[in-house]
Amino acid sequence: MLFYQKTLVERLSTGISALDTLIEGGIPKGFTVLVAGNPGTGKTILGSHFLYEGLTRRESSVYVSFSESKTQYYDNFEQFGMNFRDFEKDNKFAFLDFSAVTKEGIADALEQIIETCKSIDCKRLVIDSISVIQLAFDNIIESRIALQVILGKMLRAEGVTNILIVEVPFGSKSIGSGMEEFVADGIIQLEHGFTEAIPLILRVIKMRSTSIIREPHVSFIKEKGMVVYPKQPLKIILPVSTDRIRTGISGLDERTQGGLFKYSTTALVGASGTGKTTFGFQVVAQGVLDGQIGLFCSLEESPNDIRTNGHSIGYDVKNLEKKGLHILSWIPENQSQDAFISELASNIDTIKPSRIVVDGLSGFKSSSNQEIYLIAKRLCNLFRSKEMTSIITILQPQQPGINVTSHGLSSIFQNIIVLRYFEVESQIKRSLLILKMRGSNHDQSIIEFLITSDRGMKIIGPMKKYTGIMSGIAQKTYQRSGDREQKIKFEENMERRKRKQKLPIDLKEIAKKEKNMKNKRRKAIYK
Numbered sequence: 001m002l003f004y005q006k007t008l009v010e011r012l013s014t015g016i017s018a019l020d021t022l023i024e025g026g027i028p029k030g031f032t033v034l035v036a037g038n039p040g041t042g043k044t045i046l047g048s049h050f051l052y053e054g055l056t057r058r059e060s061s062v063y064v065s066f067s068e069s070k071t072q073y074y075d076n077f078e079q080f081g082m083n084f085r086d087f088e089k090d091n092k093f094a095f096l097d098f099s100a101v102t103k104e105g106i107a108d109a110l111e112q113i114i115e116t117c118k119s120i121d122c123k124r125l126v127i128d129s130i131s132v133i134q135l136a137f138d139n140i141i142e143s144r145i146a147l148q149v150i151l152g153k154m155l156r157a158e159g160v161t162n163i164l165i166v167e168v169p170f171g172s173k174s175i176g177s178g179m180e181e182f183v184a185d186g187i188i189q190l191e192h193g194f195t196e197a198i199p200l201i202l203r204v205i206k207m208r209s210t211s212i213i214r215e216p217h218v219s220f221i222k223e224k225g226m227v228v229y230p231k232q233p234l235k236i237i238l239p240v241s242t243d244r245i246r247t248g249i250s251g252l253d254e255r256t257q258g259g260l261f262k263y264s265t266t267a268l269v270g271a272s273g274t275g276k277t278t279f280g281f282q283v284v285a286q287g288v289l290d291g292q293i294g295l296f297c298s299l300e301e302s303p304n305d306i307r308t309n310g311h312s313i314g315y316d317v318k319n320l321e322k323k324g325l326h327i328l329s330w331i332p333e334n335q336s337q338d339a340f341i342s343e344l345a346s347n348i349d350t351i352k353p354s355r356i357v358v359d360g361l362s363g364f365k366s367s368s369n370q371e372i373y374l375i376a377k378r379l380c381n382l383f384r385s386k387e388m389t390s391i392i393t394i395l396q397p398q399q400p401g402i403n404v405t406s407h408g409l410s411s412i413f414q415n416i417i418v419l420r421y422f423e424v425e426s427q428i429k430r431s432l433l434i435l436k437m438r439g440s441n442h443d444q445s446i447i448e449f450l451i452t453s454d455r456g457m458k459i460i461g462p463m464k465k466y467t468g469i470m471s472g473i474a475q476k477t478y479q480r481s482g483d484r485e486q487k488i489k490f491e492e493n494m495e496r497r498k499r500k501q502k503l504p505i506d507l508k509e510i511a512k513k514e515k516n517m518k519n520k521r522r523k524a525i526y527k
Contacts, residue, residue, distance in 0.1 A: 299358065447463065
């Protein structure tokens with residue numbers, strides 16, 4: 001049997017930690033990487049992160065500009081907390097301004113780049129942009145030779161890792177002139193998004209000697225520069241446990257063999273007003289009361305709204321927060337799914353909860369069913385990998401029967417609990433159905449519950465006295481039986497009436513027949 005050991009590659013951080021995770025920790029030393037994108041997609045910012053990260057690691061860097069002056073560049077990036085002026089004073093950073101260079105001066109500019117790199121022992125180089133350099137050559141072949149030989153082999157020999165920025169015109173599908181991608185060791189592409197929640201999209205198209213994640217990743221330009229939100233990876237091997245946790249809902253644990261499995265994921269499905277938020281809050285609160293840290297994340301209400309709801313069902317929320325309850329909220333319409341998951345993962349790493357509730361996943365209502373499915377799958381993967389017991393609530397418009405397959409979620413969750421309301425005798429009541437609970441001999445009946453001001457959700461018991469609950473309009477069983485009895489009595493009465501109405505007619509016919517018989521006998525006697 002042959003075993004192959006991957007060669008250890010020295011890598012340089014891009015200065016954007018999330019981007020590093022997409023390329024095994026950074027750009028391999030000595031590589032030439034293209035950063036291509038439309039105007040305004042953050043190419044210069046990405047390149048500057050790369051340079052500044054090197055400077056903070058005592059690696060000399062050079063920035064070559066064919067469009068922006070030194071003063072403009074320094075002023076712009078001081079806003080992001082990058083002070084290149086100080087490093088220039090220490091002879092660790094050089095800014096080469098070729099914004100006024102002509103076609104005839106490109107050769108001299110390339111020579112100066114190489115000389116500057118040697119003079120300060122440069123380890124990182126950014127050229128912004130190489131589109132100007134290409135214009136100096138008569139054909140693509142000469143341009144390719146210049147890029148490959150001068151900027152590639154010569155700089156690699158000096159141990160320089162460089163980023164070449166390429167402008168991509170709007171509407172163009174190619175990168176630059178169409179040949180740079182064959183010269184470069186790596187390609188990072190930036191594009192404009194389609195909404196405020198997804199302003200920029202980053203893709204790692206190519207990176208030699210690297211296992212890359214090619215999916216599109218949401219990016220933002222924020223106060224400290226570029227932020228990338230990588231997609232939560234999906235894993236197959238995840239922790240499991242045979243231990244159970246208490247839910248804190250009176251009467252429920254007895255119907256689930258002792259509670260929910262530790263590390264399990266539960267989908268709580270129901271229409272608005274069925275008690276999903278209350279259910280989730282009680283489960284998290286019980287964990288805090290049992291000495292665990294809990295996180296309640298709302299996509300529908302503010303933290304103060306959640307606190308008010310907790311008080312309304314009898315909980316001392318301030319005391320719970322002192323003991324380890326954390327309440328967070330997001331507005332899903334203002335944020336992409338990847339950004340939400342990434343920020344939630346960061347909070348989880350900080351808070352380290354044992355139980356978590358995400359209330360209102362359907363808040364990402366602009367997403368398709370397939371996207372909702374992927375969000376739920378990535379969340380469940382995240383929660384289980386962090387060894388948390390989780391509940392995700394999902395809004396489901398109430399319809400006759402049971403339908404939880406519209407988003408394809410049934411295969412993701414170990415447990416599915418359906419909450420419903422129904423009308424009976426001019427009153428609205430609530431019911432609970434444990435549709436699925438892996439590894440458990442759970443109660444399969446439809447269960448009635450109440451929400452009280454002192455105990456929250458409380459299980460009443462199986463709804464044996466009712467039928468038609470899943471239709472939304474229920475009837476008591478004895479009423480249905482009484483209705484049948486009344487129908488039988490009505491039919492019997494109608495039959496009696498028919499017989500009474502028919503009786504006089506029958507008597508007349510009998511009397512007529514008897515009279516006829518008497519007449520016949522008399523005639524026979526006279527004869």
